[in-house]
Amino acid sequence: MTAAFVKLLVTDSARSVAFYEALGFTRVSAEPPSSTSGGRRPWTCTWSPRRHS
Numbered sequence: 001m002t003a004a005f006v007k008l009l010v011t012d013s014a015r016s017v018a019f020y021e022a023l024g025f026t027r028v029s030a031e032p033p034s035s036t037s038g039g040r041r042p043w044t045c046t047w048s049p050r051r052h053s
Contacts, residue, residue: 004049009042016045024050 005028010016017027025047033041 006047008045008047010045011042013043013045016043020045020047026050 006025008016013030020027026049028046028048030046031044033043
């Protein structure tokens with residue numbers, strides 16, 4: 001079996017959760033932005049397709 005993951009940079013974590021969960025993904029991890037990044041600081045989120053039973 002192959003595991004598939006998608007890693008994205010998002011500026012609005014709450015909106016991205018609603019959007020990607022509606023597409024059938026589950027958030028596996030979320031890393032807050034580093035304090036050294038400037039401007040709008042993106043989160044790094046990793047997503048996996050939701051498994052259907």
